[in-house]
Structures are given as structure tokens and as C-alpha cells.
Amino acid sequence: MPFALPLFLLSLVAFACSVQASSTHRCGSALVSLEASTGEVRQKCGEPASASLVGYKEVLDDYGFRHEVQVEEWIYGPTNGMYHFLRFEGNRLRQIDSQRGR
Structure with a gap:
């Protein structure tokens, strides 16, 4: 069991490097x-x-009213081996992730 923790940490780091979140x-x-x-x-x-x-997500607007917005995922790529995943909620870009293709 002494190798279990380092092996777990190594696999955790490898997973974290496989998907990257970005703001642009x-x-x-x-x-x-x-x-x-x-x-x-x-x-x-x-x-x-x-x-x-x-799918759809329930959100609160600036005035405190609840309403549903559509959630979409767009995929661009591969570009130099990278795929880019863009998530939109209510027609606004909310999340950008990248992952190296296989």
C-alpha cells in the first residue's frame, strides 16, 4: 500500500491536465x-x-424572477489536436473547456 497514494496523486494530476477551463x-x-x-x-x-x-436550466434574473434557459454545447476542432467545448446558457457563453483529441 505505500505506492497507492503516489499513484493516486499521479492519476489525479494527469486527469487535471487532460481538461482545461478557460475564460477565452x-x-x-x-x-x-x-x-x-x-x-x-x-x-x-x-x-x-x-x-x-x-437541456434547460432554471435561473434567477436581475429582478428575482425565475425562468428557464436553453443549455447548448458547441464543439470546435480538432485544431492542432485540441477540441474546444463551449457551453451556452440562454445564448450566453458560460464555460470554455479544451481537451486534447485521441
């Missing part, structure tokens, strides 16, 4: 940031390789 995504010479609209991302990056409806 580069599309050629353009850059999109969190909170960008789907229209802005489409204009700067073009059509994604894949787009899928993930």
Missing part, C-alpha cells in the same frame, strides 16, 4: 470571451463542428 477561446485571429452571445461566437468562429442541446 481563440478562433484564428479572433477572440471570444465568457458572456459572448451565440451570434458573436458564430460570427467570429464560424459554425461549430458539432452543436447539441444539453
